[in-house]
Amino acid sequence: MKKLLYFLVSFLIVTSISFAQTKERKPGHTGTSKFRQLKQELPTPNTQHTASGAPGYEYTQQQVDYVMNITIDDETQKLYGDEVITYHNNSKDYLEYLWVQLDQNMRAPDSKTPDVQQTSIAGGSLRRPKTFTKDYLKKPFAGGFNLEYVRDANDKPLSHFINNTMMRINLAKPLAPGATYVFKIKWWYNINNYILDGGRSGYEHFPKDGNNLYVIAQFFPRLAVYDNVDGWQNIQFWGRSEFALEFGNYTVNITVPADHILNATGILQNPKEVLSKEQYKRLQKAKKTFDNPVMIVNQTEAEAAEKGHSKKTKTWKFYAERVRDIGIATSRKFIWDAMAVDINGKTVMAYSLYPKEGNPLWEEHSTRVVANTLKVYSKYTFDYPYHKAISVHARRQGMEYPQICWNFGRPNENGTYSDRVKNGMIGVITHEVGHNFFPMIVNSDERQWTWMDEGLNSFVQIQAETTYDPNISSRGLPKKIVRYMSMDQERLSPIMTQGDHVYNFGPNAYSKPAAGLTMLRNTIMGPELFDYAFRTYSKRWMFKHPTPADFFRTMEDAAAMDLDWFWRGWFYTTDYNDVGIKEVKKYYLTDNPSKTAKTKTQRFSKEINELIYFASEDEIGDPSKAKKLKDFTAINEYLNNLSEVERATMKKVPNYFYEVTFDKPGGLVLPLIVELTFEDGTKERKQYPAEIWSKHDKEVKKTFATEKQITNIVVDPDLETADIDMTNNSWPKKTEGNQFEKFKQKLKN
Numbered sequence: 001m002k003k004l005l006y007f008l009v010s011f012l013i014v015t016s017i018s019f020a021q022t023k024e025r026k027p028g029h030t031g032t033s034k035f036r037q038l039k040q041e042l043p044t045p046n047t048q049h050t051a052s053g054a055p056g057y058e059y060t061q062q063q064v065d066y067v068m069n070i071t072i073d074d075e076t077q078k079l080y081g082d083e084v085i086t087y088h089n090n091s092k093d094y095l096e097y098l099w100v101q102l103d104q105n106m107r108a109p110d111s112k113t114p115d116v117q118q119t120s121i122a123g124g125s126l127r128r129p130k131t132f133t134k135d136y137l138k139k140p141f142a143g144g145f146n147l148e149y150v151r152d153a154n155d156k157p158l159s160h161f162i163n164n165t166m167m168r169i170n171l172a173k174p175l176a177p178g179a180t181y182v183f184k185i186k187w188w189y190n191i192n193n194y195i196l197d198g199g200r201s202g203y204e205h206f207p208k209d210g211n212n213l214y215v216i217a218q219f220f221p222r223l224a225v226y227d228n229v230d231g232w233q234n235i236q237f238w239g240r241s242e243f244a245l246e247f248g249n250y251t252v253n254i255t256v257p258a259d260h261i262l263n264a265t266g267i268l269q270n271p272k273e274v275l276s277k278e279q280y281k282r283l284q285k286a287k288k289t290f291d292n293p294v295m296i297v298n299q300t301e302a303e304a305a306e307k308g309h310s311k312k313t314k315t316w317k318f319y320a321e322r323v324r325d326i327g328i329a330t331s332r333k334f335i336w337d338a339m340a341v342d343i344n345g346k347t348v349m350a351y352s353l354y355p356k357e358g359n360p361l362w363e364e365h366s367t368r369v370v371a372n373t374l375k376v377y378s379k380y381t382f383d384y385p386y387h388k389a390i391s392v393h394a395r396r397q398g399m400e401y402p403q404i405c406w407n408f409g410r411p412n413e414n415g416t417y418s419d420r421v422k423n424g425m426i427g428v429i430t431h432e433v434g435h436n437f438f439p440m441i442v443n444s445d446e447r448q449w450t451w452m453d454e455g456l457n458s459f460v461q462i463q464a465e466t467t468y469d470p471n472i473s474s475r476g477l478p479k480k481i482v483r484y485m486s487m488d489q490e491r492l493s494p495i496m497t498q499g500d501h502v503y504n505f506g507p508n509a510y511s512k513p514a515a516g517l518t519m520l521r522n523t524i525m526g527p528e529l530f531d532y533a534f535r536t537y538s539k540r541w542m543f544k545h546p547t548p549a550d551f552f553r554t555m556e557d558a559a560a561m562d563l564d565w566f567w568r569g570w571f572y573t574t575d576y577n578d579v580g581i582k583e584v585k586k587y588y589l590t591d592n593p594s595k596t597a598k599t600k601t602q603r604f605s606k607e608i609n610e611l612i613y614f615a616s617e618d619e620i621g622d623p624s625k626a627k628k629l630k631d632f633t634a635i636n637e638y639l640n641n642l643s644e645v646e647r648a649t650m651k652k653v654p655n656y657f658y659e660v661t662f663d664k665p666g667g668l669v670l671p672l673i674v675e676l677t678f679e680d681g682t683k684e685r686k687q688y689p690a691e692i693w694s695k696h697d698k699e700v701k702k703t704f705a706t707e708k709q710i711t712n713i714v715v716d717p718d719l720e721t722a723d724i725d726m727t728n729n730s731w732p733k734k735t736e737g738n739q740f741e742k743f744k745q746k747l748k749n
């Protein structure tokens, strides 16, 4: 019933205002509500990618199987390989050609990648020794694939054409739906020293002991994705936007010096051939040890191995099922520890490979972080389906492949390290191991949509790293994206932008989507609803190729929430959130406004006749300026007509009515979170759905009927919504805020 009175009151005031506005006529428009559906932006659903966001009954994807022999020559830092590729055309289409990715060509002397980079003296290329040397002193690195042959199954030369990082295999006749095509490639390339020449893989040279540590990836010609979304995904590899790959089964034999310790994607097929008896025994023990890592190769053994340079070789044989890629790590320097992880009754192995330079940090944390990551991610998505996950120490690297990843985090030479190095290492291992889920298993198109793996992964990373160590301050929280969101608009791109065309890659593809998902979970949907929907998406698209629409649609489909406004604002625009308190008006009921605001606590049943006037204070806190707004005879008459029973159950008349005008200088629509503080210090919080802005995009009024006087109002008190300007979020305005505002103004002038 309190509500009834409140409704009548606001109605009386509002009507008089809207009459005044109808006199002026404005031109018509097409409708730009921020709450309109995303029909124009999202692709039309079909029988492969359905309207619910799930794979449809006609969903297909290609499969590509590889049988490879790889040799890494440690003396010359060259990689030699041959492969037999079996391409399964599971689509309903005839294919005239196949596209093969030649990622190494990005490092070839004729690569176009350096050509599209701006080089300016002031821009710093003279100031950084590495870029200066690379750009002006050194011969270009002789990278890129050298193809020795491309042959068909009968060893006949196969017609092909190389366009930079893509190679078209011209088929003699179109490959029919359901048919399989076998072909062969042999190649070699110079492995880059990634410390000097950059790159996501390559080797680091350790001058003190003369050894190299290899982290090898994109090392073989591999098939591009063909699907009914983009046809062939053959956007060139410019070095930044990552990979789009098909699932398949891999048989890989890797030959390296006999004294190397090696690991790679896949199940090791010949452990007894490549491991010593002692190492094999320790590995069996590790498979049953769930509490602490077991040393398979300890530091003393690794240091001894550093000193020999065996001329003999060893071949490590792997078989990997349902993976989209392969990564290899090999060195004489490797220490190896291992621990079993229980994922809902299934044992998965967590491994770490690191040189002595990684200790003592790595033996302490790496494998434990791997184990924690697998557990937490499994909770938020699905049970980790592979048999192992490996964290490899590689200076300045943070890069992911199925079951294996490279991670930075190196202590000082004397073994000391800062919290920053430690937390950075925990963060990067969590992140890169987490990539097993996105995009290695939920296999989105990285070349096109960086956020689909980096953003989703950075979001789950927050849950995992804070589980490992609650003191870690995660990026990807809404308050941490404020600086980026308030940048010059010309330097911002919507999240839905292909990664090669983005200025601030990190915030755009990692932190902003992660902050958005954090907001979606904690503020907009609530953990229960969000977690169910997020798991649904993850499970639906395990071992498949989801698109952005599949994610957006699934989140709504599994939660019964229209989130189109959120996707539109956060993913399709560069709008920022800024909400403020523009004005607060105080009203009260009184029998005589010329007196004071001394309204007694009244009960309808007794003193209803005293409610005659609705008064307001012009300046809050100054009742002498109160003026009469309305005669309440009509309400009193209405109330007096209620039955005794109805009147007996009514609540107290509120003492005060605060009409608060919230303005929204920012373009985003998000929930409005308001915290009221009362004169006795108690607080009350109210959250309004984003839809509050649907008919009032610039400002909206809310009336709070209270028993106690409000002394303070704050919008978004816990910094949940990435509001870029907090100076207008409080009433009364904070003085520090005003000074900051002046300072900001000064900067603008």
Ligand SMILES: [Zn+2]
Binding pocket: 431, 432, 435, 453, 454, 457
């Ligand atoms: Zn990443």
